[in-house]
Amino acid sequence: MKITKIDVFLINALAKDNPAWTPVGCRVYTDAGIYGDGEAALAYGFASNAAYGALIDLSKMIIGQDPLENEVLWENLYKGTFWAQNGGAVMFGAISALDVALWDIKAKFFNVPLYKLLGGKFRSSLRAYASQLQFGWCDKKLALSKPQEYYDVAKKAINEGYTAVKVDFFTFDEDGVG
Incomplete structure (x- = not known):
């Protein structure tokens, strides 16, 4: 091959x-x-x-x-x-x-x-986290910057079954500008 x-x-x-x-x-x-x-x-x-x-x-x-x-x-x-x-x-x-x-x-x-x-299976499950929530956690990229916005998308991810989230709070300033 x-x-x-x-x-x-x-x-x-x-x-x-x-x-x-x-x-x-x-x-x-x-x-x-x-x-x-x-x-x-x-x-x-x-x-x-x-x-x-x-x-x-x-x-x-x-x-x-x-x-x-x-x-x-x-x-x-x-x-x-x-x-x-x-x-x-x-x-x-x-x-x-x-x-x-x-x-x-x-x-x-x-x-x-x-x-x-790669040497065998070590775990039967793996915890996944919802990542990059500052982009809105939806089909369209958003520029989140307010605490309430972060709360809302984190809640959405939790409702989808995630038990952890990752957000880069420094991607956008308080006005949503990157």
Whole structure:
């Protein structure tokens, strides 16, 4: 099996309501028809364009390679460029996106849950929290800034079954300006 193509994309790249929130994703395709998805985890705080560019450059390094050799590919990505060896969020975010996509492919190829490949299941359940409530916790991004607004969205998340919430109170000032 070989990697044939990698799509790199900015999700919501043209969003006018919050240009500082732009997730970066990738999809790695193989000649076996299996694909894997990854995300660079640098969507917040204007790092997405840098991660997008790094991901495009790094993607070229693994086209034609065997996606099941993910540890070898990670090492090649790390040592194959001067900047990766110096670390940093942008390079490691881009490498991580590809690595996650490769693990996704591997789990699909062997038809097992990923946790089986990573050493076994440690928990039968995992607590999830409602995140980024300052954007309104709804279909449209809002700019929340008032205590009552935070209370209302936290209450909505709790009513949906969440037992914890995460809010970045510094995203917007008291007038809702970011």
